[in-house]
Amino acid sequence: MADGHGAAPSAKFTQMLDGTQEDWDIIAKNARAFNKGLAKRVLDHLRLLDGDFGGYPIDRLEHSLQTATRAHRDGRDEEYVVCALLHDIGDTLGSMNHPDVAAAILKPFVSEENLWMVANHGAFQGYYFFEYLGLDKNMRDQFKDSPHYQRCAEFCHKYDQAAFDPDYESEPLEFFEPMVERVFSKPKNSMYLKAMKTAE
Numbered sequence: 001m002a003d004g005h006g007a008a009p010s011a012k013f014t015q016m017l018d019g020t021q022e023d024w025d026i027i028a029k030n031a032r033a034f035n036k037g038l039a040k041r042v043l044d045h046l047r048l049l050d051g052d053f054g055g056y057p058i059d060r061l062e063h064s065l066q067t068a069t070r071a072h073r074d075g076r077d078e079e080y081v082v083c084a085l086l087h088d089i090g091d092t093l094g095s096m097n098h099p100d101v102a103a104a105i106l107k108p109f110v111s112e113e114n115l116w117m118v119a120n121h122g123a124f125q126g127y128y129f130f131e132y133l134g135l136d137k138n139m140r141d142q143f144k145d146s147p148h149y150q151r152c153a154e155f156c157h158k159y160d161q162a163a164f165d166p167d168y169e170s171e172p173l174e175f176f177e178p179m180v181e182r183v184f185s186k187p188k189n190s191m192y193l194k195a196m197k198t199a200e
């Protein structure tokens, strides 16, 4: 039976109960190499938004680029710009909760305030259209006591709700790729962090 792994060493266990240090040395080595490709995988997933209009004047990739470009040109730092670029990456797999998906991907790599902004932008963005869908446009008010309320309101006002202009000239995705690489190369919070740092 072909195993598809060629000559690469692999763990011997068939259930984790039987795992050995040798098995896990092999798996950890693979994981460290695999993790280095995370930024590229995230960018590949973002590209799935290309051509996805959903009735909007521009497609979702263009909206992402425009949001990030507006933030960048307004002088925002790299981490913020990467959050702006990826804020809607969850549209494909999280149609009912897209901000949660972006937040989960960004969580190990960004500050608490940027994470909060991404995780909650859906309710804040609703200020600009929920009334047209029979929803409460002031849904964001539930967060009025949060220290991050203003940051999220500003993100939506200045960059997200403003990024549907077909005539705006955004930077291409390649412009942001090195930023994504840098942000995703420095995890801050992860239960795997210690394991990923050993034997680098």
Ligand SMILES: [Fe+2]
Pocket: 087, 088, 098, 099, 121, 122, 125
């Ligand atoms: Fe969104």
Ligand SMILES: [Fe+2]
Pocket: 063, 067, 087, 088, 160
């Ligand atoms: Fe958006």
